[in-house]
Amino acid sequence: MADLRRKGGARPERPGGASHDRWTSVRRALDALGERFGPRVLRARLLDLQRKLGITRAGQLAILAAIGLWLAARVVAGTAMYLFAYGALLLVVVSYLVAPRRLRLSGDREGLFPRAQEGDRLDVRVLLTAKRSVSTFVLEERVPERLGTSVRVPIAKLSSGDAVEHRYGLRCARRGVYNIGPLVAIAGDPLGLSQRETLIAEPFELLVHPRVELVNDRPLTRQFEDPPIRPPVSKPWPSGLEFYGMREYVPGDDLRRIVWRASARTGTIMVREAEQGITDKVVMVLDTNRASHSRDGEGFSESFEAGIRVAASIGVKHLRDGYEVRCETNGGPLTRPLRGAGSQLILLDGLARLEHSRNSLSNALMRLLVSPQRDAHHVIITPRLETDEAARLRLLVNRGVSVLVVALIWDEADAATLGTAAALGCEVAGVHPGENIAAALYGAVGAGVGSR
DSSP: OHHHHHHHHSOOOOTTHHHHHHHHHHHHHHHHHHHHHOHHHHHHHHHHHHHHHTBOHHHHHHHHHHHHHHHHHHHHTOHHHHHHHHHHHHHHHHHHHHSOOOOOEEEEEESOOSEEETTOEEEEEEEEEESSOEEEEEEEEOOOTTTOOOEEEEEEEEOTTOEEEEEEEEEOOSOEEEEEOOEEEEEEOTTSSBEEEEEEEOOEEEEEEOOOOOOOOOOBOOTTSSSOOOOSSOOOBSSOSSEEEEEEOOTTOOGGGBOHHHHHHHSSOEEEEEOOBSOSEEEEEEOOBGGGSOOOSTTOOHHHHHHHHHHHHHHHHHHHTTOEEEEEETTEESSOOEESGGGHHHHHHHHHHOOOBSOOHHHHHHHHHHOSOOSSEEEEEESOOOHHHHHHHHHHHHTTOEEEEEEEOOSTGGGHHHHHHHHTTOEEEEEOTTOOHHHHHHTOEETTTOOO
C-alpha cells in the first residue's frame, strides 16, 4: 500500500524536463564565463592596465621588440642584437622619465545632472583653466559606449590664466548607471612611447531612469459592480481616489468635495463621490531571471527593459495616487514600502540599478505566500510561467488576493503565459514588442474578470 501511495503521489516528469534543466545550467555557466572573460571585459581590463602603467601601444611594441631581439641574440649569439634590444628598452625608459608628470590645470563640468530619463539628451560644457603655461596635451572625457563616444580634444598651447571651453552631448538611450569621466589631461613624450594623465575632474555618476508612461491599473472597484474583483480578505479603503460620480450633499460630507459648477447648474448642492477601494497597498513582482528573458546581444534584453518600464509606470502611477508601493525581485525586495509622490525617485533609482539574476520567480512567489499580508494588489511582471511558478501563483490567487499578470510576449513560447495566468483566475495583460504599455494595460482581461 505504501508503494502504491508513493507511485500514485509521484509527480509526473514533464517531457524534456531533465534535458531542459541541463541546458539551463549550461547556459548559466556560459553566461558567467562571458561576464568574466568576454572580449569587452578583457579589452577594458587591458586598457585600464595601459593607463596605470603609462605606456602607450607604441611603447608596448617597443618592449616586445626588445624582448624578441634579446631572445634572438641568445639563440644566434649576436652582440649587435643585444645592443639593439638594450637600446630599445633604454629608449622606453628615457621616454617614460621625460614625459610630463603633472599639468597645472583646473576644470569643471556644467550640464550634468545626477538623474535623467531614458531618451533625454544632455548638453555638457567643459571649462578648462591653466594655472601655468602648458602645451601639447589632449583633454579626454571618458564616456560609456551606451551613451556615446569618449571626447578627445587636442590642445596645442594654453598660457597661464587662459581658459578653453568645449561642449559635447550625451544621449541617454538606455536605462542604467553610468560613470561619466574622469576628465583627464593626457601629455606624453615626443616619441609617443609613454604618457601621463592629470586628473581634472572626478567621475560623475549618472542614473538613467526607465521611461514612464501614463498607464491604467485599478485595484479599486465598488463591491456591487459587475464583475466584482474585491478579494474576500481585504481591508477596504472607503474613500477611493478615482472619480465615480456625483450625488446630493448630505450633512457630514466634506465641503471640499462640493462641485460648485454642477451645484449652480442643478440648483442642488452636489458632491463628488469616489470609488470605494479594496486596498491601498500594491506589490509589484518583477521577474529578473536571465534565462526567462530575451537576448539581443551585448548583455541587452529588450523584454527585461520592457518589464522595468512596466514596473516604473505602474509604480509611479500608484505612488502619485497615494498608494503604498513595494517592488520585489527574484533575489529579494528592491525597495522598502513607499508611499506618496515624493517616493518616486527611490523607486526609479532602484529600477535604474537593477540587473539580471539567476534566481527563479518561484523564490519571489514563495515570499509572498509566507507573508501574512493578504490585503495587497499584486502585479506579476514576467515573460514566462513555469510549472512550479504557476502552482505557487494558484495558491496566491486561492488566498483571495488581487493579482494582475503582465506577460512580456517576446517569443512564441511566451504566449502561453497569457492562457496559464487566465486559467488561474488572474487578470492578464500582454505586452508585445514595441507596443504601447498604457494600451496593453488598459485592455487587461482575465478569466472571470472581463475587460475594463
